[in-house]
Amino acid sequence: MTEAKADSKYIEIHNVAQTFKTPKGSFPALRGITLNVAKGDFVALIGHSGCGKSTLLNLIAGLTLPTEGSLIAAGREISGPGPDRAMVFQNHSLLPWMTCEANIMLAVERVFGKQETKAQLKARTAAALELVGLTHAAHKRPGEISGGMKQRVGIARALSMEPKVLLMDEPFGALDALTRAKLQDELLAIVAKTKSTVVMVTHDVDEAVLLSDQIVMMTNGPAATIGEVLHVELPRPRERVTLADDPRYQHYRKAVIDFLYTRQGHVEKAA
Numbered sequence: 001m002t003e004a005k006a007d008s009k010y011i012e013i014h015n016v017a018q019t020f021k022t023p024k025g026s027f028p029a030l031r032g033i034t035l036n037v038a039k040g041d042f043v044a045l046i047g048h049s050g051c052g053k054s055t056l057l058n059l060i061a062g063l064t065l066p067t068e069g070s071l072i073a074a075g076r077e078i079s080g081p082g083p084d085r086a087m088v089f090q091n092h093s094l095l096p097w098m099t100c101e102a103n104i105m106l107a108v109e110r111v112f113g114k115q116e117t118k119a120q121l122k123a124r125t126a127a128a129l130e131l132v133g134l135t136h137a138a139h140k141r142p143g144e145i146s147g148g149m150k151q152r153v154g155i156a157r158a159l160s161m162e163p164k165v166l167l168m169d170e171p172f173g174a175l176d177a178l179t180r181a182k183l184q185d186e187l188l189a190i191v192a193k194t195k196s197t198v199v200m201v202t203h204d205v206d207e208a209v210l211l212s213d214q215i216v217m218m219t220n221g222p223a224a225t226i227g228e229v230l231h232v233e234l235p236r237p238r239e240r241v242t243l244a245d246d247p248r249y250q251h252y253r254k255a256v257i258d259f260l261y262t263r264q265g266h267v268e269k270a271a
């Protein structure tokens with residue numbers, strides 16, 4: 001395979017299905033999921049609550065294995081979690097008794113501890129904190145900083161592992177609108193710098209259009225699948241104030257809203 005071809009299929013998802021065993025019998029969460037993500041692409045997964053967005057993200061993370069089909073990241077079958085795919089959760093999941101610096105250092109040590117000196121590991125941790133603008137909060141504990149700052153530490157921790165893929169499960173879902181907008185702008189700048197490949201679960205249409213190259217719109221569950229993929233061809237760098245008046249932005253926004261509320265408006269009751 002040529003490099004260009006490999007890069008256009010950095011993450012390959014082939015006909016994936018996920019069925020869960022429950023006390024009431026088996027529950028088909030996902031069916032027929034086929035998707036390619038190119039290296040450096042930003043992909044948003046959007047769909048109504050319970051359609052299986054987190055289930056799909058967990059499959060890419062390797063936290064669960066599919067009932068059918070296969071997933072490949074950078075040419076290798078995903079058979080479990082690995083530092084090449086780092087996850088950022090909605091609730092930051094930092095250890096409360098450790099400083100921000102120590103939380104990041106823990107991840108850095110796990111990935112690079114065997115081959116690098118203490119000074120190199122410290123430099124990696126400092127660089128990650130600087131990337132998210134939190135050098136000044138290095139010695140604070142999670143309980144001493146705001147929700148937005150905690151999410152930034154979570155992002156720094158994930159990026160400090162130099163993952164091939166950054167997986168984000170509604171990372172800004174618990175934040176107020178202004179903090180959320182600020183973090184979206186920061187994420188745009190960080191990803192432009194790191195050239196990360198990102199798959200992000202979101203409920204927010206504007207967030208999806210602002211950040212993404214591809215918006216993967218999922219049908220309602222049970223047995224949810226990909227309804228449509230929207231390619232967002234807005235030039236980068238993207239600036240939210242300018243984009244608000246851009247007819248192309250409005251066009252993409254309307255396409256997602258039409259899918260979610262006209263075509264998938266009726267949310268079936270999960271079995």
Ligand SMILES: Nc1ncnc2c1ncn2[C@@H]1O[C@H](COP(=O)(O)OP(=O)(O)OP(=O)(O)O)[C@@H](O)[C@H]1O
Binds near residue numbers: 056
């Ligand atoms: N471990 C599990 N066992 C049984 N059912 C599960 C399990 N995990 C998820 N489900 C079911 O699979 C479906 C998809 O869940 P998932 O959390 O992926 O949806 P989601 O789109 O991320 O939802 P939300 O937007 O509300 O977070 C839901 O009906 C959920 O109840």
